[in-house]
Amino acid sequence: MSMEFPDGFLWGGAVAANQYEGAYDVDGKGLSIQDVLPKGGIGAPPTDQPTPDNLKLGGIDFYHRYAEDIALFAEMGFKIFRFSIAWSRIFPNGDEAEPNEAGLAFYDRVLDECEKHGIEPMITISHYETPLHLSKAYDGWVNRKLIGFYERYARTLFERYGSRVKYWLTFNEINSVLHAPLLSGGIWTPKDQLSEADLYQAIHHELVASASATRIAHEINPDLKVGCMIIAIPVYPLTPDPNDVLKVMQTDHSNLAFGDVHVRGRYPGFFLRTLREKGIELDITDADREMLTNTVDFVSFSYYMSICESASGGERGRGNIMGGVINPTLPASEWGWQIDPVGLRIVLNQFWDRWGKPLFIVENGLGARDELVEVDGVPTVVDDYRIAYLRDHLIQVREAIADGVELWGYTWWGPIDLVSASTAQMSKRYGFIYVDRNDDGTGTLARFRKKSFGYYQQLIASNGACLDS
Ligand code: BGP
Numbered sequence: 341m342s343m344e345f346p347d348g349f350l351w352g353g354a355v356a357a358n359q360y361e362g363a364y365d366v367d368g369k370g371l372s373i374q375d376v377l378p379k380g381g382i383g384a385p386p387t388d389q390p391t392p393d394n395l396k397l398g399g400i401d402f403y404h405r406y407a408e409d410i411a412l413f414a415e416m417g418f419k420i421f422r423f424s425i426a427w428s429r430i431f432p433n434g435d436e437a438e439p440n441e442a443g444l445a446f447y448d449r450v451l452d453e454c455e456k457h458g459i460e461p462m463i464t465i466s467h468y469e470t471p472l473h474l475s476k477a478y479d480g481w482v483n484r485k486l487i488g489f490y491e492r493y494a495r496t497l498f499e500r501y502g503s504r505v506k507y508w509l510t511f512n513e514i515n516s517v518l519h520a521p522l523l524s525g526g527i528w529t530p531k532d533q534l535s536e537a538d539l540y541q542a543i544h545h546e547l548v549a550s551a552s553a554t555r556i557a558h559e560i561n562p563d564l565k566v567g568c569m570i571i572a573i574p575v576y577p578l579t580p581d582p583n584d585v586l587k588v589m590q591t592d593h594s595n596l597a598f599g600d601v602h603v604r605g606r607y608p609g610f611f612l613r614t615l616r617e618k619g620i621e622l623d624i625t626d627a628d629r630e631m632l633t634n635t636v637d638f639v640s641f642s643y644y645m646s647i648c649e650s651a652s653g654g655e656r657g658r659g660n661i662m663g664g665v666i667n668p669t670l671p672a673s674e675w676g677w678q679i680d681p682v683g684l685r686i687v688l689n690q691f692w693d694r695w696g697k698p699l700f701i702v703e704n705g706l707g708a709r710d711e712l713v714e715v716d717g718v719p720t721v722v723d724d725y726r727i728a729y730l731r732d733h734l735i736q737v738r739e740a741i742a743d744g745v746e747l748w749g750y751t752w753w754g755p756i757d758l759v760s761a762s763t764a765q766m767s768k769r770y771g772f773i774y775v776d777r778n779d780d781g782t783g784t785l786a787r788f789r790k791k792s793f794g795y796y797q798q799l800i801a802s803n804g805a806c807l808d809s
Contacts, residue, residue, distance in 0.1 A: 345804040350749025352420035360758040362399035367442035370432025371472040414457035417800035424467035434471030462507035470526025480526025481542035510550040555634040568602035572641035583651035605633035642703030646683035681732040688740035705753035707768040721790040
């Protein structure tokens with residue numbers, strides 16, 4: 341059965357400032373937490389200063405090559421381009437009263453290029469790049485003051501770009517703070533020393549800030565569409581044992597709580613139970629409660645994999661931020677992320693059934709090693725594996741649309757190769773565009789179209805119809 345993607349479906353790609361802009365200290369930019377991660381990966385403790393082995397400092401130099409790169413996105417036919425703003429370009433320390441004009445001007449130039457090519461922008465306000473000063477001096481989102489700094493930053497962006505940018509995301513993968521407190525919550529206290537009370541307080545502050553940004557956006561321009569952004573990860577029981585199913589429900593709850601608050605404007609009962617059982621009394625003011633009622637216009641999410649859960653343990657996967665028990669029925673990428681196209685249809689239905697809000701897939705993709713070869717004298721990558729991944733997932737997306745899910749668009753993660761968030765490698769590539777940069781930092785930064793470039797171009801041009809050919 342073939343079912344169409346809706347007219348106006350927003351096809352495109354997604355990136356994050358800290359993984360591709362480079363120019364980490366240019367035009368008044370302050371340091372972000374990303375700049376001091378050793379080698380740029382997550383897991384190891386941060387260092388005092390940026391070190392040259394951190395590939396994120398140079399990224400793929402989008403800061404200077406944005407016009408060329410956006411032209412390549414336009415050649416693929418992008419309708420939308422999701423990018424994040426580096427908070428520390430706008431407020432270098434995060435707690436200044438006035439923004440850095442040179443930083444704001446850079447994103448004006450990016451938006452000019454998008455407009456030139458008729459590409460709709462989507463901005464992530466905070467994507468794993470808390471200004472370092474906010475992290476070190478305030479312990480990031482543990483501190484209530486972060487709400488005010490974030491509000492000032494968000495207001496600055498809405499006022500400056502609100503007439504040109506309709507789609508906004510408040511925090512990238514907000515539920516990841518449970519697993520990666522520094523990356524996601526800018527929390528400087530090492531994870532093993534962080535109390536659960538402080539972690540949950542930080543979560544509360546982020547949720548209030550997210551709702552506040554939604555309120556400010558709508559006040560400045562009621563047509564703006566503000567969404568939350570969560571990691572979508574279907575959880576399957578390892579066996580039909582009801583205890584495994586219960587474990588699935590509990591894991592689901594800890595992920596879905598974030599969407600629940602954004603959509604319903606209050607904490608779900610199961611979340612309050614968790615706090616009670618942990619003996620945590622959150623500092624929630626009446627004004628906070630009121631603020632949370634500013635709910636989102638849509639729900640966006642990243643989707644890379646599913647996991648299993650079991651009440652009696654089981655072998656846990658490696659490489660993904662959420663952990664989870666390995667599913668014996670699924671293949672995995674070289675980095676251990678289990679590939680599950682049907683899972684995408686399942687979460688689309690789950691979210692639509694649960695929240696009844698329009699959905700947006702803002703990340704999906706395959707990290708793989710690529711080999712640059714010459715075909716007819718032109719350097720390229722024959723990435724049939726990436727094409728298969730894309731096609732298999734979009735077939736399931738189309739099924740979900742046929743199931744009745746309202747879906748606004750799909751942005752592939754990393755349409756141009758960039759530095760991996762979790763491992764800081766260049767060699768974990770997602771792009772339709774190859775970038776000549778290696779894990780040791782060498783390379784010319786030249787861009788080459790991969791085979792998947794042409795495939796995505798056809799997909800967009802046919803509004804998904806070429807999935808059948
Ligand atoms: C998501 C992040 C992205 C991104 C992607 C792929 O969790 O929002 O920033 O990088 O995962 O992950 P990685 O780069 O680690 O392969």
